[in-house]
Amino acid sequence: MKIVAQVKLMPEADQAAALRSTLRTVNESACWVSAVAFERGVPREYELRKHTYAELKARGLGAQTAQHVIKKTRDAYATLRANIRAGNLGRPGSKRRRKAESKPIAFRPEAAQPYDDRCLSWQYDQQTVSIWTTAGRLKKVRFACSPDALRMLREHRKGESDLMERDGLFYLIATIDLPEPEVFEPDGFLGVDLGIAHIATTSTGYRAAGRGLNRHRKRQLDLRKKLQAKGTKSAKRLLKKRSRKEARHAANVNHIVSKTIVTTAERTGRGIALETLTGIRDRVRHRKDQRTTLHSWSFHQLASFVEYKAKRAGVPLVYVDPAYTSQQCSECGHIDRKNRIDQATFACRSCGALMHADDNASHNIGRKGETVWIAGRESRVPATP
Numbered sequence: 530m531k532i533v534a535q536v537k538l539m540p541e542a543d544q545a546a547a548l549r550s551t552l553r554t555v556n557e558s559a560c561w562v563s564a565v566a567f568e569r570g571v572p573r574e575y576e577l578r579k580h581t582y583a584e585l586k587a588r589g590l591g592a593q594t595a596q597h598v599i600k601k602t603r604d605a606y607a608t609l610r611a612n613i614r615a616g617n618l619g620r621p622g623s624k625r626r627r628k629a630e631s632k633p634i635a636f637r638p639e640a641a642q643p644y645d646d647r648c649l650s651w652q653y654d655q656q657t658v659s660i661w662t663t664a665g666r667l668k669k670v671r672f673a674c675s676p677d678a679l680r681m682l683r684e685h686r687k688g689e690s691d692l693m694e695r696d697g698l699f700y701l702i703a704t705i706d707l708p709e710p711e712v713f714e715p716d717g718f719l720g721v722d723l724g725i726a727h728i729a730t731t732s733t734g735y736r737a738a739g740r741g742l743n744r745h746r747k748r749q750l751d752l753r754k755k756l757q758a759k760g761t762k763s764a765k766r767l768l769k770k771r772s773r774k775e776a777r778h779a780a781n782v783n784h785i786v787s788k789t790i791v792t793t794a795e796r797t798g799r800g801i802a803l804e805t806l807t808g809i810r811d812r813v814r815h816r817k818d819q820r821t822t823l824h825s826w827s828f829h830q831l832a833s834f835v836e837y838k839a840k841r842a843g844v845p846l847v848y849v850d851p852a853y854t855s856q857q858c859s860e861c862g863h864i865d866r867k868n869r870i871d872q873a874t875f876a877c878r879s880c881g882a883l884m885h886a887d888d889n890a891s892h893n894i895g896r897k898g899e900t901v902w903i904a905g906r907e908s909r910v911p912a913t914p
Contacts, residue, residue: 530709530840534678534686538658538699539671547664548699552692554663555598556636558588562602567633574603589663597643605634639694641702649690649701653683658701660692672701681705696770710843715800718847718902720895721790721835722854722887723804723828726872729786730887732895733793737786742779749775779827787834791842800845802898803832804854847905849897858882859892 585595863879
């Protein structure tokens with residue numbers, strides 16, 4: 530399985546200036562290549578190289594870097610076409626789709642630039658890298674990462690690494706190719722109900738409250754409103770500084786919750802069952818004052834964290850249809866909309882079972898997970914002689 534490790538570079542002042550200048554140069558060149566590709570109808574990579582390679586070399590780029598700039602540009606157009614085909618940019622003729630199709634793709638000055646092993650080498654013992662720049666090869670550029678990330682880099686790093694700048698700091702995003710452990714045969718499934726009031730509720734009784742995260746988001750939203758209304762230079766500077774604070778906090782909470790879920794499943798020998806929530810924002814109807822909360826809900830990120838952590842641990846994971854999981858009684862199976870009294874309370878009108886609504890839904894999801902696992906498992910009936 531492939532994951533990424535984020536490594537923070539700690540360059541000296543002159544090294545930082547060279548890295549910054551390099552990113553500006555390669556992204557300006559990528560914008561020029563993008564304009565050529567757009568003018569010529571986005572040709573294949575080999576044909577695009579014939580029209581741009583010589584000019585990129587004349588701009589001071591090395592041979593490998595020029596190739597990467599061309600490939601990066603071509604990949605960006607491939608991604609754009611895939612999004613158009615999938616309908617992610619709206620229907621044909623929509624304003625958003627017309628805007629995307631009417632001009633060349635542009636690259637930010639600090640956008641990521643891929644480096645292969647010819648342009649970048651790692652010295653793990655010294656925790657330094659040697660990296661190509663437009664000012665020449667920089668050697669002994671220090672980097673910092675956790676001991677676990679350093680071990681994975683040393684043992685499993687493979688392929689390209691991306692250099693990027695964010696908030697004045699430089700990072701290398703390295704690809705790690707980890708061997709996948711064999712998935713064990715589960716003894717039942719741990720159902721996970723995702724929500725807003727409670728981020729996640731499992732059928733084992735674990736409940737991750739969302740109150741703290743929702744309060745944090747409310748504070749950030751109120752602060753953004755005040756700073757945007759003020760509109761001064763210092764307010765704009767503070768807005769930029771805090772732009773990703775909420776996202777970082779939410780990602781940290783999701784990492785903690787997902788690790789707890791996967792660790793519990795691994796310890797108890799169970800699999801994990803998650804709801805398929807694709808398109809939930811289009812299906813669910815909320816009042817106007819609730820829409821911000823719904824669209825800030827990072828359920829997809831939490832599910833992806835659970836998925837890759839489960840894969841690393843060899844824990845089976847299945848996705849189930851969430852239909853009626855909140856209306857069905859986990860004790861007797863009776864389905865009725867009136868079973869759900871309010872957001873937190875479930876009371877079965879058939880057998881009288883009374884429990885927390887999220888607990889009930891998690892048990893239903895876990896039971897569906899077992900059904901999905903059995904249905905997808907290979908038949909173990911001996912072959913007829």
